[in-house]
Amino acid sequence: MKLATWNVNSLSVRLPQVLDWLQAHRPDVLVLQETKQTDDTFPHAELLAAGWQAQSFGQRTYNGVALLSRVAAVDVVRNIPGLLDAQARVIAGTVQGVRVVGAYVPNGQEPGSEKFAYKMAWLEALEAWLREELARHPKLVLMGDYNIAPEDRDVHDPDAWRGKIHCTDEERGHFRELLDLGLADAFRLFEQPPKSWSWWDYRNLAFRRNQGLRIDHILVSAALRSSVTSCTIDKAPRKNERPSDHAPVMVELSAPVH
DNA sequence: ATGTCACCTGGTAGGTGA
Numbered sequence: 180m181k182l183a184t185w186n187v188n189s190l191s192v193r194l195p196q197v198l199d200w201l202q203a204h205r206p207d208v209l210v211l212q213e214t215k216q217t218d219d220t221f222p223h224a225e226l227l228a229a230g231w232q233a234q235s236f237g238q239r240t241y242n243g244v245a246l247l248s249r250v251a252a253v254d255v256v257r258n259i260p261g262l263l264d265a266q267a268r269v270i271a272g273t274v275q276g277v278r279v280v281g282a283y284v285p286n287g288q289e290p291g292s293e294k295f296a297y298k299m300a301w302l303e304a305l306e307a308w309l310r311e312e313l314a315r316h317p318k319l320v321l322m323g324d325y326n327i328a329p330e331d332r333d334v335h336d337p338d339a340w341r342g343k344i345h346c347t348d349e350e351r352g353h354f355r356e357l358l359d360l361g362l363a364d365a366f367r368l369f370e371q372p373p374k375s376w377s378w379w380d381y382r383n384l385a386f387r388r389n390q391g392l393r394i395d396h397i398l399v400s401a402a403l404r405s406s407v408t409s410c411t412i413d414k415a416p417r418k419n420e421r422p423s424d425h426a427p428v429m430v431e432l433s434a435p436v437h
Numbered sequence: 438a439t440g441t442c443a444c445c446t447g448g449t450a451g452g453t454g455a
Contacts, residue, residue: 188455189443213455215443240444241454286455294454326455381441381455424442424455 180275180432181206184322184395185416186283186378186425190214190245193423194222196416198229200427204413207249208274209427210281212324214243221245238267244323246281248274262304269305271312277403277432278316280309282323290347298326302353309360317402321362324378324425325396329354329364333393335376345394362398365410365430377412378425386417397430406433 183206187193190211201209214221214237221235230249236257237243244267246252252272258264271280282305287298313319327350331337340346358364366375376391385391399407410430417426 192443213443288454383438383440385441421442 180208180277180434181429182208182277182279182320182322182397182432183427183429184210184212184281184324184397185427186212186324186395186423188213188215188423188425190222190243191216191220192421194225196419196422198225200413200416201226201229201231201247204429205249206429208277208279209247210270210279210322211245211247212243212281212283213241214245215240216243234270234272236267236270242266242268242283244268244270244281244283246270246272246274246279248272248279250275252279259301259304259308261308262301264301268301273316276318278312278319280312280319280321280323282321282325284323284325284327286326287344287350289344290342290349295344299349299353302356306353306356306360309357313360313400317400319362319400320397320403320430321357322395322397322428322430324394325354326394327351327354327396328392328394329396332373333376335374335390335392340392345392357398361401363401363404363407365397365399365407366393366412366428368404368407369410375412376426377428379417381424386422395425395428397428399430399432403432407431408433
């Protein structure tokens with residue numbers, strides 16, 4: 180079973196690339212972030228024609244998430260239950276016996292800002308909900324754009340980024356709390372090339388210089404950990420014309436044990 | 438390098454968010 184996450188920075192702009200990528204990799208699940216379009220304009224027909232069903236949770240201009248799967252997702256949840264949130268950031272569903280949570284964690288803008296406080300509160304709520312969700316669904320994958328670089332090795336220039344957004348101790352503390360729920364960072368279950376990033380700023384020729392951060396992650400529950408056979412970042416779409424600033428991250432599971 | 442991209446409003450540019 181292949182599952183993937185991709186912040187597409189506008190699905191209406193990136194739909195051709197998403198369709199190409201689906202055809203090339205044929206994942207069972209792909210969660211999208213920053214679709215930036217409302218559900219009434221979501222491209223269900225194009226995706227269905229290619230073989231993927233979609234659950235979308237969009238909004239105008241900002242945010243927006245979707246869950247694409249070859250087998251329809253069931254028990255679909257939009258946003259974090261119990262959290263009053265005007266922003267569309269979470270879509271969850273069960274696909275082929277695996278609970279899939281797709282998340283677009285708030286950016287946070289700058290430590291000390293209101294947006295940073297929102298990010299911290301949002302992560303608290305995510306952790307509380309996931310604790311319950313894991314009890315209900317031991318086989319769980321949490322994937323998306325976390326807007327957190329967990330360690331210095333996930334940052335192209337750790338000294339320059341120290342204490343900056345995505346790299347603060349508070350954000351990294353929240354990432355560790357997610358791991359403490361029993362989740363594992365699938366990417367780090369394997370030896371990986373050094374300087375592996377999932378996001379490169381559009382500015383400063385950052386991609387050409389490989390100046391990026393690893394902020395898109397796939398966390399797997401303890402029940403799934405031993406069935407993970409690979410986890411990779413696919414840089415190829417970042418080389419497209421008009422790319423997203425993020426690359427897809429993909430995980431492969433051997434047939435889930437029932 | 439405050440260096441780009443996407444989207445909005447409101448208009449042929451400027452603001453916001455990332």
